[in-house]
Amino acid sequence: NAGVMQNPRHLVRRRGQEARLRCSPMKGHSHVYWYRQLPEEGLKFMVYLQKENIIDESGMPKERFSAEFPKEGPSILRIQQVVRGDSAAYFCASSPPVPGSIGNTIYFGEGSWLTVV
């Protein structure tokens, strides 16, 4: 799982600013997931992407949050006009492209901690 790279690891933003979190999946992985973890809580699914496609964004707040996974480059989770309630750990995970394959496991990055002051 060390292969999923997230940056920045820690990000501090003032209320109203924008936060951009980046995720580079493991080599050969074309599926990316974003999860949010509030303090002392479990992981909440946010969005699931393939290259250039959003597959499932049912966990994304309707406003201020967006995600993309372009053909080239990392996946980006963007939070506009951040509020204190956005303070959380944001985990990215990636998986291989073939559904149903044996060992079909997602691998996590080390997380990005967003603090809104």
Place this chain on the structure above:
Amino acid sequence: AQTVTQSQPEMSVQEAETVTLSCTYDTSESDYYLFWYKQPPSRQMILVIRQEAYKQQNATENRFSVNFQKAAKSFSLKISDSQLGDAAMYFCAYRSDINNDMRFGAGTRLTVKP
């Protein structure tokens, strides 16, 4: 959407003893994958064990084993010979075989007493 339920927010076990963490899930699919992840204080998510739904045999990884009851939609994790390093949050997860969607339970915090 599938849901995953972990009914034990906290559990504790004496070092060297055995503990079982519960997990149930709700799905209408017949093929899927189940996982247990461990999150130590470092907050990194570490895969502990996985189970394919089409396999009847319970998965085992050293001191970790599962009791997979497909009809009951239950997937418990047994940790044998508990060690201090096992102390962590444990998350049960379900992954669809159709769309690769993956959902997590709320977690169980395991404390290991020396």
